[in-house]
Amino acid sequence: MSREATAAPTGASAKARLRAIGDVARNPLRAAAASGVAGGVLVLPQAALIAACLQRALVDHAPPATLLPLLLALLATLLLRAGLAWAGRRLADRAVETIRIDLRARIARGLVARGPVWVRSQQSGALAERMGAHVDALEGYFGGFVPLRAEVVGVPLAILLAAFFVDRTVGLVLLLTMPLVPIFMMLVGWGAQAASQRQLQALTRMGGHFADRLRGLGLIRLYGRGDAELQGIRAAAEELRVRSLRVLRIAFLSSAVLEFFASLSVAMIALYLGLSYLGMLDLRATPLTLGMGVFCLLLAPEFYAPLRRLATHYHDRAAALAAMDEIAMVLEDDVPVVTDDGVGTSDASAPLVSARGIALRHPAATHDVLRDITLDLGRDQHVALTGASGDGKSTLLEALAGWLPVHSGSLQRAPGLRIGYAPQRPFLFAGTLRDNLRMAKADASDAELEQAAEAAQVMRFAARLPDGLDTVIGERGFGLSGGEARRVALARVFLRDPDLLLLDEPTAFLDPDTEAAVLLAILRFAKGRGVLMATHSDAAQATMMQVWHVRDGRLHRGRHAP
Template sequence: MAITEDDGAAGGKAAAPAQAAQWLARHAGGRSAGMTLAVGAGLGVGLCVIGQAMGIAWIVHSVVTLDLSVMQTAPSIAAVAALMLLRGLLQYLQQRAAGRVSQQRIGGIRSALLAHLHAAGPARIAQWHQADLASRAVHAVDAIGPYIAHYRPQRVLAVAVPLLVGIAAALHDWLVGLLLFVSAPLIPLFMTLVGWGAERLSTRFEKQRARAAGVFGDRIRGLLSLRLFNAEDQATRQVRAFSNELRKDSMRVLRVAFLSSAVLEFFAAVAVAAVAIYVGMGLLGYLEIGPAGALSLYSGLCVLLLAPEFFAPLRQLATHYHDRAAALGAAEQLAPLFELPAMPARHSEDARAAGAHAAAACHAVSLSRTHGRVLHDLAFELPRGQCLLLWGPSGCGKTSILHLLAGHLAPDTGHIEVAGGAPGRPGSVAWLGQRPFLARGSIAHNIGLGRVQASRAEIEEAARRCGVLDFAAALPDGLDTRIGEGGIGLSGGQAQRVAVARAWLTQAPLTLADEATNGLDRDAAASVIQALRTLCEDGRSLVVASHDPDLKAIADHVLPLAAWQP
């Protein structure tokens, strides 16, 4: 089964490669004490490598050429052993310091992402699939970790360490040093050429992973519908097809990553072989080119040991070059989320007073969307303790008005006041959506989400006033009866009454209800309307968006809205 861009849940957009690179440099780059320590430890490892090579070459030279005994070379052997131990300690320090920086940066990026999504508000992130957001917040952010821990320090070491090793080799034989320095630029050149393909494949892999998460999430949420329509086999085939495509994309990325390592290994092997041939022919006296005739066992063995170490940092860079491609692919998925505009943040003194009696007021408010103007010169005042019904057909802007009052959106023109201040202030409004959010847990727990510090007595009072006890008393454990995510185990009307009780518990002066009776039968709708009436009887203000005529019974004011015409 071929997977097309239209299959599955629609994912969010991705950033351009240049924009992703800038975002990655801004959030994952920058200097830090930990990264400086990691690079310094890596340079120390390089110096230890040079010392080891010189020490081993001197020991062999002393035993073979100078006829020294093993005991006479004991100080040199001890020095080499100490360098090996120091090299291991520095490698551990390098990995630990870089890993700590990576964890700190990853935690900072994830915290900043969650804070930005919270600041953007529900109205702006509603266009993104929940599974897509979760995949980006978890997998995409984690994909940046290896880039910070491995690629960034190795990028510096791949230049500094070969330079030190090359200079040490040149001091013993300038022709070998020249050969190493001439062959070195070929490796990053071909790595870059191969890396372009790796970046493209990594970006595709991140997109496929986000889309696969959305498809799987949709199928899980729709298990009941799939069962009713006997479509489980079809859904299973679709999930399996997405999994196979994701597996193939993962293997494509790995193939390119192995190709970049193979390119480096080829050029490194050729260069080391050339050095070995040069040293062997020089020691045998078959070469008289440059310093070849003056080669000794010490100098020849030393440059022969240094030649592989010259390419070792570049080999590690090739290993971690895939981490850079994966991080760029993740950055293309994360950058658009950081571009979402935040909800309007206004101080209470910015709102014009509409009178101390007003629970909510709009003055000459206009709002436009991508398809045209939704609201034009909207004006109303809602006195405290009363109910306003936003009446009209679908598409007339009822939900948009609720989002404006909640502070999720900012009007193009005009100004809004909620409970004597600007909209969006914490605790100023309570929200009742068409499909109320209910977490897995007890009914009492879901009511208590309205105010986490509420006592059991306050939760029971909210349940009594809003009619939750009317049906909870017949349940096995009453308010402690556990329900599933999304209200599984409750009817639509019962779930709405739990949501109303939660809104009552928040003690917010204004409650916003969006189609609270949508999809309910007459009896269930009547129980929800009675629960909403309780809010007004307790002095709360209520704005309800609906086209249900039964809600007019509790409305003090009705604001008719006409459907928008393009």
Template sequence: MPNLTAKQWLRDIIVPARHAVRLAALAGSVAGLATVGILVALATVVSALLIDGRGLLELQSVLVWLVVGITVRAVAQYAQEVWGAQASTQVRRAVRERLLTQWAANGPLRNAEQSPAERASQYVEQVEALDGYVARYLPQQSITVLVPSVILGIVFYLDWLAALLLLLSAPLIPVFMALVGMGAERINQQHFASLSRLSGHFLDRLHGIATLQVFGQTKQAQVTVARASDDVRQLTMKTLRVAFLSSTVLEFFASVAIAMLAIYIGFGLLGYIDWGPSPELTLFSGLLILLLAPEFFQPLRTLAQHYHDRAAALGAAETLSKEPSEAYVAGQPTSIESVETNTDAHDDNAIVFDQVTLTFPERGTLFQGFNARFEHGEIIGLAGPTGSGKTSLLNLIAGFLNPTSGSVRVNGRATGQVPLAWMSQKPFLVFGSWADNLRWMAPHASQRDMLDAVEQVGLTALLNSLPQGLDSPVGEDGRFLSGGEAQRLALARIWLSDAPWILLDEPTAALDAESTQVIADCLGRLAAQGRGIVLSAHDGDLLQRAHRVVRVGDPEAPNKAEQRTLR
């Protein structure tokens, strides 16, 4: 799907919250109309007291309407805030869910194009930038159309010359709002890009702090981080300067228009102006026009203030609306329909490569017309020199890569449609307990199941030595565990899963002989359960356990496979 523009993307994401936005706009309009009613009641009271000489007791009905108007206005303003916040919450939740879904669908290769810090900035700061746009700016658009129109109609009824003055001055605010907004949008885009770069820069330095200390570069790292932070500070202040400048300009034009209207009404009431509708001005009409004039400009001024929320949202949308580049995607995704149409019943328990070609612009062609079939219950070893394409084959099976031509079917379906278990050289372990990590792929696993899985990978002795047992802590990325222990804990997690296929990328790299032996034995028992295992390895002992070894990267026989028997 082609990338949407920022404005198209914003229109798309507000669809789930459109009802709440309309309710917020309706409540804001009711509050504005209630304000008009309050001002009419005030002008009536003042005129009755000063001109007609009536007492307050004679104005009870007007005072009741005044109290009712104040109450309605307060309730409507509260409702506007509630519905605006509800709309904003719906939109931000939907955008975050969309981001998580997109990142999950992209897979690790495409996500590697963006640092975790940049993704965190998107998930937090850039999504939060949508709040003001949805909660305040969108409802205010409707309010700005309705309330000033009603006020203009009332003023036109009272004095058409005053209404003409309001009508001529009103467009100045939107014009300058748009002029300033264009610059604010560009600055906000630069601000979010700079903030994302700072997040990535800081995280990189944090990850490499040990190396920086070894080479004595911590001071230099502090200088570079400080310089990047100062760039963000300058952009932030530039954004604030634009906001304050635009507010000042808009307030100036509104104040000038109100002042001109006050001069006209004052001179008209004093009799210095006797042309047009001026002679017909009364205390009631003149006071009401003066009271309504600020309220005529108020929705426009509020919209101008929230226009910066729109600029911030457009700046965030410029990044959020973009899909990752196709640098790691060799071809187009295989359609599920075409895969299911070409399947046979005997493909339901196999991985089938059908004339697969994989080409990268930077590396050339890795596979040309590759054909292979991996059955359930087999251990398939992928062997070959570094860079020959072993990991690329695993990525094709997992659906992280799309073939340039040909197709890959997993159990008769398109890649990505069948659950797989994946374990790399550095397994993914979360901060938590042993039980938290074991239940990552089997949320409903019982304690007995987890203990059995730990026994299968030879970690029972280690677990028994820990006073908290399965509740013992595991640090992020396997901290508190050795490399072999972390690999075996990840394998125990796979044991608990019901994934029919297990993909392993160099599972015994940099492990000692004992850990390698335990992992090899566990893989044999998994295969005996009827699971299919595809692994890449340089380890000759591990490859000896494979039923078949596929030699990858042989230019003379790219599809060559050797039969092995499981020892």
């Protein structure tokens, strides 16, 4: 089966992606929006109760006892608004957490689906930023902007109808000034999204740069490049600072202008009410009571409150759209479609792997490392792959394992083929030896782990460690020798129970006794399986049925077992 792929068409826009991502928490988001609308609409009875209390106390001179029911109703309204605000916040937080977990899982699946070839071409720090800071950048959008959208529509409309019912002039002022806020938000949003995207790109570059330098810190110190690398980190940090300040500048400037429009509108209403009470302006058929004026004056700032909060979160929307453009690069939806250039077969006698005239080259290389490679590798076929260092043995194993794309030719794999690959430099995670072995089979029992470790001769050195297989090692196998790390990788292969073993120098750096034990374990395990082992060891070559030589960029067949 060929691993060559055709690029899938670009997915939906960033807005459509955000909507799709939010579907996983649709119900909590809707409930949070409903709580916000209900709490916003309750400002009408709240303002009416306050106005009624002032009218009775200051104009009608009602006894204080008669105000008690109004005050109790006002207290109940305030408590209900506070409860709805708390419930809305909790629902929004729950939705954000659900979305964050789901999105990170989708990114992880996308990275796995793209395979090691694509992942190895990317900066690990940049990928970590997309799964970390970029996902966190969506919090303000789903936790603030999305629930507020319904409130921005429902609450101002209810207040506008109430204002027109009480005083048409106040309602007209609110109606005419309301469009200024969303229009300005749209104008600001274009610049905010561009600035946010540049900031996130700077954050990605800095994260990738810093992670790579941290991983190579020992080499940097060895060659005395510490000061030069510090300058590079300072430059990346300075770029991020400048980009972040530009985003903040847009945010503060737009918020100030929006506050100006809202304050100006409230001032116009206050001026109208004041002139009406002084008798200098008469636009009403009936006199304006104190209660009516207080009611309108209390509603004016509440009319703009959802719009102002939305303006604050509008920058979160811009940041989310910018982050979505970066996250889309690693989502599972955009994984290239893999096409087959041959029809596989489940026949047990058919080759596990078949190559016809393939050429291999490393990414960004200008010439092929190997060319015109034709081979068939089946079950119970055990092959030693030899050649000088740098001739392409590891390159061929990587291509057969799916870690390197085929530049030309045809490479087919049997359907459902399980491959066990032990590279020359296996990656070991920070954790216990047992955890590293379990990477090959998450549900493996302790007995299975120990059996695989015993077969790969891991127990030879694990028995001398303080906690055996529970001994903690550092990232990339820090604390183990090269030969010990290779044996851990071989134990993973055994635990995976593959159909095809691709082994790159599995016995390097081993003493003769340990090498003999490892080779015996490989031969026992390889019954009914295919084996291709890159090696310089004469002992390893002697145990294999065939020997293939890589020389001058081509594959040459050697001896066969009698």
